Amino acid sequence: MGRWEPDARGRLEQAALELYAAQGFDQTTVAEIASHAGLTERTFFRHFADKREVLFGGGALADGLAAAVDAAPESQPPLDAVIAALESLSDFFEERHTHAQRRQKVIAANPSLQERELIKLASLSTAMAGALRRRGVTEPAASLAAETGVAVFKVAFERWLDDARKRTLAQHIRESLDELRTVTAVPRRSTKRA
Amino acid sequence: MGRWEPDARGRLEQAALELYAAQGFDQTTVAEIASHAGLTERTFFRHFADKREVLFGGGALADGLAAAVDAAPESQPPLDAVIAALESLSDFFEERHTHAQRRQKVIAANPSLQERELIKLASLSTAMAGALRRRGVTEPAASLAAETGVAVFKVAFERWLDDARKRTLAQHIRESLDELRTVTAVPRRSTKRA
DNA sequence: GTCTATAGGGCGATAGAC
DNA sequence: GTCTATCGCCCTATAGAC
CATH class of the missing domain: 1.10.357.10 (Tetracycline Repressor, domain 2)
Incomplete structure (x- = not known):
C-alpha cells in the first residue's frame, strides 16, 4: 500500500463529471474537483492540461x-x-x-x-x-x-x-x-x- | 468628425492579427492589443467576447x-x-x-x-x-x-x-x-x- | 471604469518507490 | 543515489461582476 490512494486520474474524472453535471461547468472550480478527489488543485493540472480536458x-x-x-x-x-x-x-x-x-x-x-x-x-x-x-x-x-x-x-x-x-x-x-x-x-x- | 477615431472594431482586429503574427497568440495580452488600437482593455471586451474572437x-x-x-x-x-x-x-x-x-x-x-x-x-x-x-x-x-x-x-x-x-x-x-x-x-x- | 476570482504556468520542496 | 507523484506558494492575464 502506497502513500496515495490509487487512480488519482480516474477519481478526478469522476469528481469532475459529477460536479459539472450538478452545478454546471462554469460554476465548478478546479480546487473543488481536486478536493472531492482528495487531491489539490496543483495535482489536477499535472494530470490534465486544463479544466476541460478532464472530460x-x-x-x-x-x-x-x-x-x-x-x-x-x-x-x-x-x-x-x-x-x-x-x-x-x-x-x-x-x-x-x-x-x-x-x-x-x-x-x-x-x-x-x-x-x-x-x-x-x-x-x-x-x-x-x-x-x-x-x-x-x-x-x-x-x-x-x-x-x-x-x-x-x-x-x-x-x-x-x-x-x-x-x-x-x-x-x-x-x-x-x-x-x-x-x-x-x-x-x-x-x-x-x- | 466625432470624438473618437472611427472603426474601433476594425482597428482592434487589425492590431490583434499583427501582434498575434509577430509575437504569438499567448505572448500577446489584450491590454497590448487595445493600446495599439488606441483603446482600453475594457473596450476590447465590449467588442469581442474573448481574446480569440477578434480573429x-x-x-x-x-x-x-x-x-x-x-x-x-x-x-x-x-x-x-x-x-x-x-x-x-x-x-x-x-x-x-x-x-x-x-x-x-x-x-x-x-x-x-x-x-x-x-x-x-x-x-x-x-x-x-x-x-x-x-x-x-x-x-x-x-x-x-x-x-x-x-x-x-x-x-x-x-x-x-x-x-x-x-x-x-x-x-x-x-x-x-x-x-x-x-x-x-x-x-x-x-x-x-x- | 474599477475590482476580483480563477485559470493556469513556473519553480521548488517533499516523500515514497526502486 | 534516481525517478515520479504530490503539494505549496508565487505570479499574471483573462474575463466576469459591480
Whole structure:
C-alpha cells in the first residue's frame, strides 16, 4: 500500500463529471474537483492540461482508430475502412451508454466544451486520414474520406444517444452511411427528396 | 468628425492579427492589443467576447450561407444547394487571399484558436442544415449534407490558400466535391466491410 | 471604469518507490 | 543515489461582476 490512494486520474474524472453535471461547468472550480478527489488543485493540472480536458480522456480513441484503419484489408476502399474503424468503437460505447449521455449533456450546456469536443473529433479525422495515406490513398481523398466518416459518426452517435429502441451504435453508423450515400449521389435529374 | 477615431472594431482586429503574427497568440495580452488600437482593455471586451474572437468576425458568414441556401432553386438537391452557397463566398475571399493566409498561419500555431475555428465552421454547418430543413429536407439528410459540404469547403479552402496557380476558391470547391463523390460512391464489387 | 476570482504556468520542496 | 507523484506558494492575464 502506497502513500496515495490509487487512480488519482480516474477519481478526478469522476469528481469532475459529477460536479459539472450538478452545478454546471462554469460554476465548478478546479480546487473543488481536486478536493472531492482528495487531491489539490496543483495535482489536477499535472494530470490534465486544463479544466476541460478532464472530460476527454486523452488520445486513446484516435490511436485506436488509426490502428484499425492500418489493419483493414488492403483492397478495402478508403471510406469503408474508415467506417469499419468507427464501427469497431461500438462495443466500447455500448456499455457506457448512460455515462455517455450524462457527459454529452454537460458538453451540450457549455460552448467551450463543445469546442474541445470538436477538436477531439477533428483529431480522429486527422489520425485516420494519416492512416489512409499510409496505405496509399492520396490527398484530398484521404482527408475527405476521414472527415466524411467522422460526420457520419457524429450523426450516428447523437441518434444512438437518444435511441429508445436500443439499436447498437454500429447499426446507427450503417444507417447514417446509407443516408450519406443518398445525399452525395449525383442527382440523376431533378431528383427532389423531401 | 466625432470624438473618437472611427472603426474601433476594425482597428482592434487589425492590431490583434499583427501582434498575434509577430509575437504569438499567448505572448500577446489584450491590454497590448487595445493600446495599439488606441483603446482600453475594457473596450476590447465590449467588442469581442474573448481574446480569440477578434480573429473570427462574428456570425456574418453563417447568416449569409443560410440565406443563400434559402434562396436556392426549389428543385435543387440538398448538397448542391449547400455547395452553391459555399461557392458564393468565393468572390469575398478572392480579394483577401493574403490576409487569409496570414490569419490561417496564426491559427495553425495555436490549438485554442483551432478550437474556435472548428466551432465557427460547425456553426456554418448548423446554419445551412437549418435552412435545408426549412425547405423540407429531413434529418439526418440535412445535417449530413451540410456537414459534408463544410468538409468539402475546408479541404478546398486549404488548397486555395497555398495554390500557386491562383485558381479560384470556387474552382477548388468544385474539384473537392468531385473527389468527395468518388470517395463516397458505392464500390462496385468485392465490397467487404469488416 | 474599477475590482476580483480563477485559470493556469513556473519553480521548488517533499516523500515514497526502486 | 534516481525517478515520479504530490503539494505549496508565487505570479499574471483573462474575463466576469459591480
